[in-house]
Structures are given as structure tokens and as C-alpha cells.
Amino acid sequence: MRGTCQTSGSKSLYVSLLFLIFVLLESVSGRNLTFATLIYRHGDRSPIETYPNALHKESEWPQGFGQLTTLGMQQQHELGQYIKKRYSNFLSPTYKREEIYVQSTDVDRTIMSAQVNLAGLFPPSTSEMWNPQILWQPIPIYVIPKSFRPKLRYPIFDCPRYKKLLRETMASREFRDKIQPYRNFLKTIADHSGYDMRSLRNLYTFKVWNVQDTLLCESIHNYTLPTWATEDVKAKLEQLTVLSLSSLFGIYKREEKARLQGGLLVKNILENISNAAKYPGKRKMLIYSAHDTTLGALQMALNTYNEKLPPYAACQIFELYQEDTGEYTIEMYFRNDTSRDPYPITLPGCSFACPLQKFSDLVAPILVDNWENECRS
Template identity: 50%
Template sequence: MHRSRPHCVLLLTLLTLAGAPLAVQARTLRMVTLLYRHGDRAPIDTYPKDPHKDAAWPGGLQQLTQEGMRQQYELGQYLRSRYQDFLSSSYRRQEIYVRSTDYDRTLMSAQANLAGLYPPNSSELWNPEIKWQPIPIHTVPVSQDRLLKFPMKDCPRYHELMEETVQLPQYQDKMDAWKDFIKEIANHTGYSVEGTGPRRAWKVYDTLFCQKTHNLSLPEWATPQVMATLEEISTFEVMSHVGFHKLNEKARLTGGILVDAVLRNFSEVLRRSLPLKMIMYSAHDSTIIALQGALRVFNGRHPPYAACHIFEFYQETDGSYSVSMLYRNTSSSAPYQLVLPGCSASCPLHRFIELTAPVIPEDWGKECHRKDNSSPATERAIIALSALSGLLVLATVTLAVLYGRLRKRYRTM
């Protein structure tokens, strides 16, 4: 559900019209948008000297585990409990839209979540032995996903920003402090020292974390201190992508895209009086980090499995609209409130739009591509080469014509 950029103007107009006293008796929940991380999974990769390799994971690397399925099912049950008076007790396709990134673990997480959110009632039981009903989940290829899988490969400007970030003194100081530690990790894991940096340290940590979670033995060198340092490096790596340098511009190329979509969708629901009540996004820790980084509410901690960021849109008693944000990062306690800097917990929607405007891209494609840095001398060289190529082509054609005429004349003799 995406429209043209002027959605903020339209939404502000709708909010102004709604500001007049209406026959609204109480604060009313109008729409919910939520983004969650997939459930527990196998490691993304293994390292060369990993004693377990991928044989330890029956479902395969990167795949959702049974524990991950249980986590998502429990999240779905929580959402049913929280929104039992908002969503219909039976599945209604007009009320919910579900989108996932095109990965097995996120698609399966969405399926498990929906099983907990919409347990079939008697009329929905298509097979009495299966307490489950199919619900549509939408996706697009990873290479085309600009909403939930942020540009790491095809956004030159983002790479420029990261190159600038790693040159900062605060970044270089950290790398110098970890230099000897990273050499040791390279030796233990079998990676080359030159190729071992923060990103690879994160992969090693991820592998060890997954193995520890699933009660697999860790190598002797993976002491609690080593694990703590790897986690510290991983956290620093995450922060470098959303902080330290040109925060708004980074956000415009990543999490701001999703902030924009959340506002666009609510604008569309109001404009067209749609019955849509919930939009559900099944994605990754990186998606949550980018979103919360753009909103300036990221706490610096890695989102755990099944972490869920919630937007709740309300119509107030005076007819105006507000938005509240919640974050559920554990099943042992209720989600806690997130407050957009510069606003209140229940943020008036027009204020929310104003505060997030700097992180919403006007034209992502234009903002993402490198500026033309070619010098006048380079441009002249390109023009000269083009002219020379043209002359060569012309000479080739002329010779071909002459050769053809000579052959024709020779044959007629």
C-alpha cells in the first residue's frame, strides 16, 4: 500500500478536518502496524574450524528452529490477547495484511505467528484434526525489497556513508583497541587476519551464540570473556550503521523508508475508509534496528528473537489522531512504551509527522546513487574516445563498402 510522496499533506488535511468536535465518546484504536523479528534460528554461517559445522542443524543453516516456531506462536497468542476486542475473532481478510521478507525463516515465522493469532473456530475448521487455517502472506524477491530488507549492495551513497563512518577517530580507536583480540579470533576460527573485522566478528559471535542456546559444546577458547568482547564488537558494528555519522541521511536510505510506509498506509485507510485494522511485517533484527534508529528510539541492544515493535493509531475524543509505540522484547513482561524524541508517549499524529519528516526520503533512487564526480579532463577524454570510436566505425563501414564493390567488379570481368 504505497502512494505518492504528498501523503503527509493529505494526512495533515484529514487530521485538520477531523479536529472539529465529533460524536466520539471515547479514545478509539483505529489501526495497528507491527514489525517483528523472526524466531530462533540456526546460525547464518559457520567458521572454517567450527567443530560442529552445519551437520548440527537438521533444518539447515539460517533456518527457523522448532523453538523459533514456538516463540512466534506465543507472540501470535499475545497479539490475540491484546487485540481481542479490536480484531474479529475469526479471520477476515479485509482486516489484516501480512508481508514478509523472502526468507524461509521469516515466512515460517509469519505462519507460526498467524496460527497463534487466528486459531480456527468451529466454522473455520476445514480439517477437524488440524487446529490451523491458511492465511495469505505476501512477499517480494529480496533483490526488489526496499521496505524490509535494506540496501547493502545496490545503494552507493549508503556505502559512501559507511566508508566515511569507519574513518572517524572514534571508530578507528575502537578498532585499534580490538586489534590483538581480532587476530586471536582469526587464529582460532581459521579466518585470515586481513579479512577479519567487525562484520566477521559478528558472524563468529552469532554462530557461538546459536550453539550455546541449543546446548552445543563451545570450543575452549570461547570463554565468557571472549563471548562478552565479541558481543561488544557486534553491538558496535550495529551502531555504526545507524549512528555516529550523518544519522538522518543514513535513516533516509534505510529505516525512514519503513516509517514513510507506516504513515502512508494509515493515510490510505483514513482516505478510503478501509476496514483494514492491522498490518504485520515479518522481518529481521536489522529491520527493527533501522526502524528504531530512524525514530531515535533504538536502545543499542540487539533485538532478540520475536522482538516486536508496535505502532497503535488512535482517534481521540476530540476527533484528532495520535500514535503510540510499544516494544515487546521479552515474553516474560508486558511491552514497554517508546517515546519519539520531542513528543509524548501518546504523540499527536501531526507532530509525529513533523518530527519524522527529516528521515523520510523524497526520492530514494536519486538519494541512493553517487553524484557524478568526474573531472572536466575525464569528461574531455571520454568525448575524445567516443569521437575516435565513431571514426573507426565509419572507416570500417567505408572499407566494407569498397571491398564489396571490388568483388562485384571482379566477378563481372
């Protein structure tokens, strides 16, 4: 009897599992990925700008300041391979110019990141190989000039209203409460770095950021660090850099800042996604090669920022699905850790698979029709 009961129970479990698999397959087959937008930070680079008392000068970096390193190339190549794997059933196995469009800021490191990313995404097949000694094929990258709207590089400082908001932010209780615990620490950093306290407290001089970034780059590439750059000091500098990023795009009047900064990119992304839903075509993917501040501005505008610095080659993903009902939904993911799957991100006020119309309604307050007029107001 006991054996009979176990066999009956096993059959019941087996039938239940089959039914569950059937339901899951029906669910999966009932929705289709129709469009994707990816925004990533460039790969590892040399420091942008060093601080006055730094041990190492620009001449000690192979290509000077702000340039993509070989490590950065490896990071972007890995990201390209990941994109190829993630969308293996969506994109064609070989490069099709109608399917993908790549844009970059007009900066060496982002252009080069896009190039090496595409090398990982579309290694040449036999028919595409033009030189058997070079496993690479040219793919166009469209560079966005500084004067273009909407920009990919943030913050945009040529906006009087935004600069006024930054001054208000630095005078606000919210900001003062957050920076007060670091007052003595900033005095110490001023002594070591050669910057004055006023510059270190100023949001749009990026001086704290320069110190933190320089030490990080030097640490990654095994340069000698100053004796005062302990683990505790580096950790506090990172916390202050996160505070700087948060203050640029949030903390105080986040929504209004978003209208003048990251909301421009949100509007551009939403317009492309909406057009893909209304007028399905051959275009399947848009890719933007940009910066940590681009991701920060975007995520702060969406109110999904995780209070961490976006690492090199971090990638924000937007995917448009058509459900079996015909409705379109948007899913968001953030890949900031190569050891695991990207983190799912939910837009506040919506479900993870957010209906396109609801997504559009929720972000409407941060979208602006006339940016120039709002900047002058």
C-alpha cells in the same frame, strides 16, 4: 469520635476513588484504537554462516543454515497468541481477510515465522475448522521480493552513496574510538576463528557477527562450544555485534544513512498509518515478518535504538488512536521480553502519544522521494 473520623475518612477516600475511576473510564472511552502496524523478527534459527575454524558444520543442523528451529516456531506461536490477546477487543475473534495483511521477506525463516505466528493469532473456530485433526487454517502471506521498494530487509548494499558512508564511518573518529578498546580482543578472535583482522573490522562483511551468532546458536541448542568461547568472550562478541549494527545505521551521519535505509520503511509505515486516518476502512492491521537488522534500521532511523541486539521474535508496535478531540496520535512499543508488557517508546521531540502530524514532521528529514537519485549522489 475516632471511629467516626475513620468512617468519614473511608467514605471520602471511597468517593475520591470512584471519581478517579470515572475520570479514567472517560479518558479510556474517549479515544479509540483505529489501526496497528507490527514488525517482528523471525524466531530462533540455525546459524546463517559459520566461521572457518568452527567445530560444527552445516550438515549438523537438521535443516541446514539459516532455518527456523522448533524453538523458533514456539516463540512465534507465543507472539501470535500475545497479539491475539492484546487486540482481542480490536480484531475480530475469527480471521477476517479484510482486517489484516501480512508481508514477509523472501526468506524461509521469515515466511515460516509468519505462518506459525498466524497459527497462534487465528486458531480456527468451529466454523473455520476444515480438519478436526489439524488446529490450523491457511492465511495468506505476501512475500516481498528482493527487487521490491521499499524492502523489508536491511541493509541495502546496492546503493553507492550508502557504501561510501560506510567507508567514511569506518574511518571516522566516532567509530575508531569505539572499536579501539577491542583491538587486542579482535586479534585473539582472528586467531581462534580463522578470519583475518581486516575482515573482522569491516562493517559489511559481518564476520564478527558470524562468530557471535554461531556461538549463540550453538549455545542455545546445547552444541559443544570451543574452549576459548568463555562467557567473557561471548559478552565482548555481543558488544562488538551491537557496535556493528549501530555502525551500519548510525554512529556517523545517522540521519543520512536513515534516508537510504530504515527511512524507507518509516515512510511506508507512515503512509499506511496516514491513509488509515484519512480513509478509515475495514483494514485494521499490517504485520511484517522480518529480521534483526530490519528492526535495527527502523529504530535507528527513528533514533530510538536501545543499543541491544533485537532478540528472536522481538516485535515493534505502532498504534494509531483517534482521540476524543478527533485528533490522531501514534503510540510505539517494543516487545523484546516475554515476561513483561512491551516497553513504551517515545519519538525524540514528541510526547508518548505523539500527534500524527507532529510525528510526520519529526520524521520528515529521513524520508526520501527519490531513493535511486540519492544513492547516486
